[in-house]
Amino acid sequence: MRADNIVNFQFLAEPTDVNFGGKVHGGMVMKWIDQASYACAAQWSKRYCVTVSANGIRFIRPILVGQMVKVSARIIHTGKTSMHIYVVVRSGDPKERKTVVTNRCFITFMAIDESGYPIKVEDYVPQTDEDRMLEQVAMHAKDFAKQLDCDFEEKLGWK
Numbered sequence: 577m578r579a580d581n582i583v584n585f586q587f588l589a590e591p592t593d594v595n596f597g598g599k600v601h602g603g604m605v606m607k608w609i610d611q612a613s614y615a616c617a618a619q620w621s622k623r624y625c626v627t628v629s630a631n632g633i634r635f636i637r638p639i640l641v642g643q644m645v646k647v648s649a650r651i652i653h654t655g656k657t658s659m660h661i662y663v664v665v666r667s668g669d670p671k672e673r674k675t676v677v678t679n680r681c682f683i684t685f686m687a688i689d690e691s692g693y694p695i696k697v698e699d700y701v702p703q704t705d706e707d708r709m710l711e712q713v714a715m716h717a718k719d720f721a722k723q724l725d726c727d728f729e730e731k732l733g734w735k
């Protein structure tokens with residue numbers, strides 16, 4: 577089992593990250609999620625990767641300016657070309673050890689070659705019960721998102 581399915585980012589929420597209420601912008605959190613997942617997908621595939629879809633993003637609690645932010649991105653499922661990543665964001669006072677979960681997301685990336693064609697990625701094999709449970713969730717999220725894509729695209733006449 578490869579151990580390089582996880583990437584952790586850690587940094588402080590800065591004044592430029594927050595809105596007038598002193599809380600981090602939702603879009604900034606989405607950027608951090610995307611960046612940590614990109615690093616995770618690139619580490620796994622050793623290729624340039626692009627975001628395919630972000631599913632099940634949840635804003636659970638606000639992140640405040642000056643808090644320590646920890647973003648953990650973990651490959652939990654691979655398809656033929658896709659890498660499905662579970663991202664958890666935590667934050668807390670840097671003077672204390674305690675953090676709380678503020679966000680989570682299931683996000684999908686694909687590795688592409690220089691011409692933009694998808695590249696097959698190495699299979700991720702879950703090892704523990706938790707890994708197997710997360711893989712099931714990722715597969716459900718993928719199926720639901722793809723169904724949503726199909727239904728809407730047909731109804732809106734994109735297809």
Ligand SMILES: CC(C)(COP(=O)(O)OP(=O)(O)OC[C@H]1O[C@@H](n2cnc3c(N)ncnc32)[C@H](O)[C@@H]1OP(=O)(O)O)[C@@H](O)C(=O)NCCC(=O)NCCS
Nearest residue numbers: 625626627628629654655656657658684686718721722725
């Ligand atoms: C990403 C892109 C290359 C996908 O091309 P495509 O041919 O339409 O992709 P497909 O429909 O074949 O799906 C590709 C993979 O993603 C999976 N996928 C598709 N839609 C998905 C969704 N909503 N959620 C999760 N996975 C999804 C598919 O199952 C497939 O995986 P698999 O090969 O492991 O089975 C293309 O849509 C693109 O270039 N998008 C723009 C990307 C971008 O600009 N991202 C932001 C900046 S990096």
